[in-house]
Amino acid sequence: MTDEARHRPRTTVHGQRPVARDVLLWVLLVVVTVFGLFRPRAARGQYVDEAFSRVGISNDFSIGGSVGMLGELYGTSGVSRRPTASGRLFARAQASGYGLSYDLNMVLSTEQYQFNQNARRQSINQIDLRVKYKWIEADAGTVSPRLSQYSLNGTSLKGGFLELTPGKWRITYTGGVSQRAVEPASLGSTSSATTTAGPSPRIGANAGAFQRWLHAARLGYGDLGGSYVDLIGLYGFDDASSLRDPGALSPVSNTNVTTVAGLRVLDGRIRLEGQLTASGLVNDTQAPRSDTSPGLLYDLGIMNARAGSQMDYAGRLSARVDVLKRGQLQMSYERIQPGFRSLGLAYLRSDQEVIQIRPRVDFFDGKLRLDAQLGQRRNNLNGDLQSTLRRRQARMNAQVRLSRTFFVSTSYSRLVNANTAMPGVQDVATFRQVSQTVSVAPSLTFRRGSLTHSSALTASLQTLRDRQSDPNASGASFTNYSGTLSHTVAFPSGTSVGLSGNALMSQRAATDLVTVSVNANVSRSLLDRALRVNASGGWSSNRVRIDPASMVPTTTNTSRQFTATSTVRYRIPVMGDVSFRLRALRSSQPQGGSFNEVQSTIRYEYRF
Numbered sequence: 001m002t003d004e005a006r007h008r009p010r011t012t013v014h015g016q017r018p019v020a021r022d023v024l025l026w027v028l029l030v031v032v033t034v035f036g037l038f039r040p041r042a043a044r045g046q047y048v049d050e051a052f053s054r055v056g057i058s059n060d061f062s063i064g065g066s067v068g069m070l071g072e073l074y075g076t077s078g079v080s081r082r083p084t085a086s087g088r089l090f091a092r093a094q095a096s097g098y099g100l101s102y103d104l105n106m107v108l109s110t111e112q113y114q115f116n117q118n119a120r121r122q123s124i125n126q127i128d129l130r131v132k133y134k135w136i137e138a139d140a141g142t143v144s145p146r147l148s149q150y151s152l153n154g155t156s157l158k159g160g161f162l163e164l165t166p167g168k169w170r171i172t173y174t175g176g177v178s179q180r181a182v183e184p185a186s187l188g189s190t191s192s193a194t195t196t197a198g199p200s201p202r203i204g205a206n207a208g209a210f211q212r213w214l215h216a217a218r219l220g221y222g223d224l225g226g227s228y229v230d231l232i233g234l235y236g237f238d239d240a241s242s243l244r245d246p247g248a249l250s251p252v253s254n255t256n257v258t259t260v261a262g263l264r265v266l267d268g269r270i271r272l273e274g275q276l277t278a279s280g281l282v283n284d285t286q287a288p289r290s291d292t293s294p295g296l297l298y299d300l301g302i303m304n305a306r307a308g309s310q311m312d313y314a315g316r317l318s319a320r321v322d323v324l325k326r327g328q329l330q331m332s333y334e335r336i337q338p339g340f341r342s343l344g345l346a347y348l349r350s351d352q353e354v355i356q357i358r359p360r361v362d363f364f365d366g367k368l369r370l371d372a373q374l375g376q377r378r379n380n381l382n383g384d385l386q387s388t389l390r391r392r393q394a395r396m397n398a399q400v401r402l403s404r405t406f407f408v409s410t411s412y413s414r415l416v417n418a419n420t421a422m423p424g425v426q427d428v429a430t431f432r433q434v435s436q437t438v439s440v441a442p443s444l445t446f447r448r449g450s451l452t453h454s455s456a457l458t459a460s461l462q463t464l465r466d467r468q469s470d471p472n473a474s475g476a477s478f479t480n481y482s483g484t485l486s487h488t489v490a491f492p493s494g495t496s497v498g499l500s501g502n503a504l505m506s507q508r509a510a511t512d513l514v515t516v517s518v519n520a521n522v523s524r525s526l527l528d529r530a531l532r533v534n535a536s537g538g539w540s541s542n543r544v545r546i547d548p549a550s551m552v553p554t555t556t557n558t559s560r561q562f563t564a565t566s567t568v569r570y571r572i573p574v575m576g577d578v579s580f581r582l583r584a585l586r587s588s589q590p591q592g593g594s595f596n597e598v599q600s601t602i603r604y605e606y607r608f
Helices: 003-007 019-037 041-053 116-120
Strands: 061-075 085-095 101-110 125-132 136-143 157-164 171-180 211-223 228-239 253-265 270-282 309-321 327-334 352-363 367-380 388-400 406-421 433-449 451-468 476-492 497-506 511-526 531-546 555-572 576-588 594-608
Touching: none
Parallel strands: none
Antiparallel strands: 061 085, 061 594, 085 101, 101 125, 125 136, 136 157, 157 171, 171 211, 211 228, 228 253, 253 270, 270 309, 309 327, 327 352, 352 367, 367 388, 388 406, 406 433, 433 451, 451 476, 476 497, 497 511, 511 531, 531 555, 555 576, 576 594
16 A cells, blocks of 8 residues: 555545544534533532532532524425425533633534535534633634635634734634535536436536635734724635545635724724735646746745736725714725635625715704715726726615604615726627616504504605617616505414515516515414414415517416415423424416425424
8 A cells, every 4th residue: 555545534435534424423522512511400500519619719600502403304396496304403502600701602414414415515514612711712613703804704614713812912813624625526427416306416517626724813903993903914725635636626825915904083983994905816826936926925925926826906995974973974995906816705796996975864863864875886997898887876765753653764766887888999788777766664553452553564666777789689677666565463462463465566668567465474472472373374476468579469477376384482391492384385387387395394492
């Protein structure tokens, strides 16, 4: 046996680690956790008292949280949407004492192992243990740190997090795996992973992925709610050895540096914030070295340039001004260069410039509030595209509380999308779309005898006018009228009854659409509110009238949907809560496509 084979981790199909071993480890963690959480309170308190009394420490220990399970069955006819069965175990616990605080969060889902093709998906199981002592905080497991908007912002890592906050200092480090290795599959391949509907289409479309590591650090000083400054660095890379046969995939690496600063003046009435991220990306870490420097990070020797390397920036400036405790003005400017990318972000739209202004003012002790939002967005920041797309938006809202029971909200918005060709560029389709929306929404809550009534109405008018440069192109102009009316009655016994209706009429050049829906719900509390029963049902109808040409007969298609949902929740004394939910849907579509689906869910949770 060669050294390479001896040290290679044992794998199953598609190069994944043995599923059985991971399942056993998770089950062991759940059993140990549940055993610890379900210890009788008296016994647990006695155990803690005895342990700490031996060293002369008084017991101020407290613990709380919940543990539970969820199971789901799903059946359908006509379509295949999701697995037929799934289950989940979860636990949450918080404890504190002797200057320490603990938080435990754990989720184990069978969806990870439902079918073989799930070995190609990223793991959804997670466990996170957080321990904090004074100004020291440490996390281990599945962590989702947020350091800045453009570097690392909520991406899940299987690793750890450490933060020290002595005084006004902030020293942070986090690192771990953000993406597991997934062996690529060819478009024409099939697998033994099949469902009742045949081979899963997800397998053939899988492009694969390298195992990806992220490391980030932050050094900051100041009060985050006032004046402060942070310096943040991130390094992410793909492990090229994590795949046996990467095919056309190329491992990438990313280094970015971020500066974040805030300033608070005039007792906080003016707040300024700004951040700037410089990000360098190597699109193929195995590509040959390059003598051409794409930018500053390469010039400083922080990164080594390779063929296809790039560098770009993203930044944001914002200001908030409080005016005489009655109003507020917020302004922001954001710019993300076309080639900007950070491996610490799940998604970010590049090549964007956004300007926003949001004023707000209150009158009559808050009974009248006026606010507006003005904004502009555009792309093609480098001017190397054939056309530029601009979006201008203006929105105004008014909220009026005429009495304790009557409230009215109105709004008007105007949105303009325009695509214009660059100078000297021809044969580019340009357009200008103007959308306007007016809405009014009064609501009324009043008591009559022992009953509480709540009524709400929403009415809106929306128009869109589409002007195309191509005379042969069909525009998307339309006019929509919509309205929703709802009424709810609450009884002193805990019973409530509600009824709502919605109507929409849309008029286009060759198509008319009419949608009508009605929903009813009943909720009832029993056994001194320990048992809660909810039932709801709905009906909707969509009618589409198509008139493609005056010489062709008009075609009318009508589709209908029926929905029903029932939920029962019971609070078992000393043992927790159990709930059962049943949902049914029947969809009738013209010219085929009809389907039925049923979903049932049972959930149990014990709180301690």
